Amino acid sequence: MPIKQISGCIGCEACVKSCPTDVIHMNKETNKAEIRYPEDCQICHLCRLYCPVGAITITPDKSIPVMVSWR
Amino acid sequence: MNPKANLSRRQFIGIAGGIAGAAALANIPFDAPAQENKPKIDSNGFDIENRHLDVLIIGGGMAGVFAAVKAHDAGANVLMVSKGRVGSSGLTPFAKGIFSYDKANASMSIDEFVDTVTESAIQTNNPVFTRQLAEHSYARVQELKDWGFFDSPLYNHSFMKPLSERNIPIEERMMITHLLKQDGRVVGASGFSLDLQKIVHYHAKTVVLCTGSGGFKPNGFPVCDLTHDGTIMAYKIGAKVTGKEWNDGHPGSAKNSGSSYDNWHGQIEEKPSITSAQINHHLGVDMNYQAYTQGAPVMMMPPRPQRPGEKPKQQAVTQQEVFPAGPFVPEAFKQSGPPPKPPEEGFLRGLVSSKGHSGPPGMGGEQVGGSSAGMAIHKSEGLVPINAQGLSTIPGLYAAGDALGSYMSGGIYTQIGSSLAGSAVQGAIAGAAAANDSLGMASKLDVSEQYLALVNQQILAPLKRERGYSPAWVTQVLQGVMIPNFVLYIKKERMMQAALAYVEELNEHHVPMLMADDLHALRLAHETENMIITAEMKLKASIMRKESRCSHYRLDCPDIDYENWQAWINISQDEKGNMVLEKQPFDSWPNFS
Numbered sequence: 001m002p003i004k005q006i007s008g009c010i011g012c013e014a015c016v017k018s019c020p021t022d023v024i025h026m027n028k029e030t031n032k033a034e035i036r037y038p039e040d041c042q043i044c045h046l047c048r049l050y051c052p053v054g055a056i057t058i059t060p061d062k063s064i065p066v067m068v069s070w071r
Numbered sequence: 072m073n074p075k076a077n078l079s080r081r082q083f084i085g086i087a088g089g090i091a092g093a094a095a096l097a098n099i100p101f102d103a104p105a106q107e108n109k110p111k112i113d114s115n116g117f118d119i120e121n122r123h124l125d126v127l128i129i130g131g132g133m134a135g136v137f138a139a140v141k142a143h144d145a146g147a148n149v150l151m152v153s154k155g156r157v158g159s160s161g162l163t164p165f166a167k168g169i170f171s172y173d174k175a176n177a178s179m180s181i182d183e184f185v186d187t188v189t190e191s192a193i194q195t196n197n198p199v200f201t202r203q204l205a206e207h208s209y210a211r212v213q214e215l216k217d218w219g220f221f222d223s224p225l226y227n228h229s230f231m232k233p234l235s236e237r238n239i240p241i242e243e244r245m246m247i248t249h250l251l252k253q254d255g256r257v258v259g260a261s262g263f264s265l266d267l268q269k270i271v272h273y274h275a276k277t278v279v280l281c282t283g284s285g286g287f288k289p290n291g292f293p294v295c296d297l298t299h300d301g302t303i304m305a306y307k308i309g310a311k312v313t314g315k316e317w318n319d320g321h322p323g324s325a326k327n328s329g330s331s332y333d334n335w336h337g338q339i340e341e342k343p344s345i346t347s348a349q350i351n352h353h354l355g356v357d358m359n360y361q362a363y364t365q366g367a368p369v370m371m372m373p374p375r376p377q378r379p380g381e382k383p384k385q386q387a388v389t390q391q392e393v394f395p396a397g398p399f400v401p402e403a404f405k406q407s408g409p410p411p412k413p414p415e416e417g418f419l420r421g422l423v424s425s426k427g428h429s430g431p432p433g434m435g436g437e438q439v440g441g442s443s444a445g446m447a448i449h450k451s452e453g454l455v456p457i458n459a460q461g462l463s464t465i466p467g468l469y470a471a472g473d474a475l476g477s478y479m480s481g482g483i484y485t486q487i488g489s490s491l492a493g494s495a496v497q498g499a500i501a502g503a504a505a506a507n508d509s510l511g512m513a514s515k516l517d518v519s520e521q522y523l524a525l526v527n528q529q530i531l532a533p534l535k536r537e538r539g540y541s542p543a544w545v546t547q548v549l550q551g552v553m554i555p556n557f558v559l560y561i562k563k564e565r566m567m568q569a570a571l572a573y574v575e576e577l578n579e580h581h582v583p584m585l586m587a588d589d590l591h592a593l594r595l596a597h598e599t600e601n602m603i604i605t606a607e608m609k610l611k612a613s614i615m616r617k618e619s620r621c622s623h624y625r626l627d628c629p630d631i632d633y634e635n636w637q638a639w640i641n642i643s644q645d646e647k648g649n650m651v652l653e654k655q656p657f658d659s660w661p662n663f664s
Contacts, residue, residue: 002329017243018159018227020296022265022591037591039543042295043330045339046159049225062329066290067547069441069556070362070369071325 002041002062008055009033015047015056023047039064107538108586114534117268119527124150125509127260127273128502129247129301130281131156132163133494134472136230137211138279138502143237145506152242152262152273154282154594155296157234158226161283162473165293165331167224167338168346168488169495171212172205177348181205184348191352191404192481193620194637194657199459200450200477203500204493205348211495212345224342245271246594247300249526250278250468251518252308257468258518260304261526265590270530272523276509277467279501280305281494284452284473286445287550287602291323293331294446298598299605301474305454306604311464311641311661313476314452315605316612318560318622320354323442325368334442346488352404354448354484355622359440359560360397363626368437398624399631444554445605448622449490450479455641455661460504461497464643464661469505471497478639482621533596539586542595546602549577553606562613562625571610577603607650612640615652 003023006015009032016024016033024047025036041063048056126142128135131153142149154160172184179187185201215221220229234241247262251272259274282301286294302312327333362369453476454463461469461477472494479493480486533539552573553559558566582600587593618632619625638654641661645651655661 017156020155020160020164020293022244022296022594040295040591040595042293043332044165044293045332046164046225049339050159050227058332060327060330060333062290064547066329067441067550067554068290068323068328068439069359069444069554069560070367071328071439 002038002043002060003035003047003056003058005057006033006035006055007057008053010053010055012052014050014052018046018050020044020046108536108588110534110587111589112268112534114531117263117270117527117531119523120269120271121274122150122271123274124148125276126150126502126505127152127275127278128281129153129260129278130161130283130472130474131158131230131241131243132161132281132283132472133166133491134283134474134498134501135279135281136234137495137498138281138469138471138505139239140233140237141499141502142279142506143239145503145510147506147509149502149506150240150242150273150275151234152245152247152260152271154244154246154265154300156227156243157241158228158230161297162294163283163491163494164226165335165339166491167341167343168491169208169212169215169343170204170347170486170488170492171208171345172348173209179348184350187350188480188485190401191350191485192483193399193401193631194481195451195478195483195621195639196481196485197478198658200456200479200493200497203459204479204489204496207496207499208489208492211492211499215495221343221345224340242271246597247282248304248530248597250304250308250465251522251526252465253518253522256466257308261523261530263530263590263593265594268590270527272518272526274518276512277469277505279461279498279505280454280463280468280470280474281472281498282474284446284449285601285605286443287553287606288546288598289442289444289446289550289554290329291327291331291334291439291442292321292446293335294443297446298601299445299452300598300601301470302453303601303604305463305465305468305470306642306644308468309465309644310468311455311643312453312608313455313639313641313655314447314478314482315608315642316616316623316640317447317451317482318356318359319443319446319448320356320359320560320622321443322358322369322438322440325437325439328439328442343491346486349487350404350485351487352400352483352485355398355482356560356624357398357400358438359556360624362440363556363561364397367439369440370437396629398619398622440556440560441554444550444559445602445609448480448482448484449473450475450477450493451482452476455655457660459500461501462504462508467505467508469501471501475501476639482623530597531593533585533587533593536584536586539584540581542585542587542592542599545577545581545585546595546599549574549599549602549606553609559609559613560624562623563627564614564625567610567614571607571614574603574606574610578607608642611650611652612642615640
């Protein structure tokens with residue numbers, strides 16, 4: 001997983017707004033942020049850095065195959 | 072003679088098989104390409120809104136902030152719209168060095184700066200924009216200091232300060248898909264919200280594109296939200312664009328190659344720093360050449376940033392001495408001497424030694440290629456300017472930063488920190504010019520309802536398709552075709568023609584069938600189309616440029632052609648919609664009526 005978990009969310013939406021690739025959305029029922037499109041996470045950590053309560057956990061591995069120019 | 076230029080038939084077949092295999096692999100993790108679309112939202116339930124203003128700024132990065140501020144200060148009614156959040160989308164959040172030419176402490180004159188960049192860039196730079204960078208960077212950096220830019224690793228707060236103080240309206244998380252044009256002039260832009268079922272038409276007298284560059288949603292580089300949107304929507308209304316044959320050569324780390332954060336060695340957590348004049352010739356395709364000719368693993372030493380108070384010294388990152396047949400590096404910029412020691416503080420320390428790595432993004436340790444695939448050298452690709460204010464070939468349409476093909480540095484990186492500074496400088500100039508242009512217009516131009524209805528239809532088309540192809544799958548096919556080292560980095564005509572056949576198929580047959588089931592996928596559908604058109608441009612420009620220079624390397628034309636290629640390549644659409652390429656001599660402005 002890239003962005004792995006949001007735990008302790010206070011519903012401020014900072015992560016939703018600061019994610020460049022639209023991975024995180026608000027759950028309208030719980031009023032908390034949820035990971036909706038993890039396959040589009042570029043693992044840049046902006047969401048984690050903007051989160052005021054340290055609720056976001058990220059791992060460095062992609063959830064889809066990584067295409068590179070050579071390996 | 073380049074010993075690798077003559078490939079055997081067996082070698083060629085091996086490569087050709089590789090490209091087909093890569094494309095086939097792209098199918099693995101996703102659903103079958105043709106499937107029934109079951110939209111989660113009602114495509115008929117969109118609200119349509121209209122805004123009227125003088126100057127529309129598209130993009131909320133470094134260029135966009137300065138454009139909005141200076142357009143406002145010039146007396147215009149300004150609105151900023153951004154696909155993401157101000158200071159937290161595109162490449163701006165990750166750029167931690169900003170160049171400032173401080174006359175009081177300069178180690179070289181501005182004339183020397185321009186001449187040295189021109190020497191490093193082998194004449195591919197536009198000296199008007201190179202000089203403009205040096206002349207204006209100090210003033211922009213002083214403004215950034217006042218806004219608190221250097222006080223935090225995160226830029227949203229400092230960017231919002233001047234915007235809030237001026238009450239400039241901002242609409243975030245809006246995907247702009249269309250520029251509106253009427254009677255030969257740009258009259259606004261249209262797009263949709265990523266959160267609400269809403270299409271907005273922005274009616275503006277002038278527009279400044281600050282939309283950044285783009286890539287093929289590659290791995291290990293935080294450019295996945297940038298897909299050349301501005302360039303492609305401008306191309307579609309007739310603008311000339313340029314710079315598509317150049318390559319940004321950032322590699323990625325073999326370990327955690329999909330993680331932008333790890334590739335950038337946590338640099339995002341550093342506060343930004345100021346860099347001073349020190350001209351290099353680096354981050355072209357030297358490493359790609361090394362990998363192609365020698366195979367993995369590829370290791371590389373980084374350029375050494377200048378320490379505070381130290382006299383600048385020309386140096387370069389190059390494998391030239393090890394691989395003399397590779398991309399040409401001007402003599403004055405070849406790297407020599409022992410490996411450098413890291414600076415003691417600031418983000419530049421992070422460039423050289425941080426968390427057990429060394430080097431700028433991607434560099435240090437064992438590397439993989441193409442982390443920024445699809446992106447050119449900053450400021451080399453984008454709209455063709457017709458003057459130093461960033462006016463495009465479409466009246467009323469300006470561009471700044473990575474959306475403008477200013478060739479500020481040319482087809483190679485020449486000055487650390489100039490990318491961010493150039494966006495600030497060009498944004499400020501374009502914003503003020505767009506404001507003055509708008510204030511000179513007597514009244515706004517009304518766009519016909521019929522035209523807007525067509526735009527609405529085109530925006531929503533992927534939601535309305537019952538069958539088709541998912542943007543994620545099409546993007547993976549595109550990546551499989553375009554990202555391998557032997558296609559767009561180490562270039563050969565036959566291989567590029569093979570890739571072009573794939574890309575034309577995607578453009579002609581798959582783009583019209585891209586489908587979306589929600590707003591996120593709708594965004595991806597439009598981004599995918601933009602990437603595919605960009606791929607076609609990159610291949611056609613690379614095929615046309617039958618020489619090697621800076622970050623464009625042709626294994627079948629390995630030398631610089633000073634006789635025929637003292638020219639940039641401009642791309643535009645003819646009346647029938649065909650992609651047309653033309654040369655524009657270096658150090659000239661385009662001919663257009």
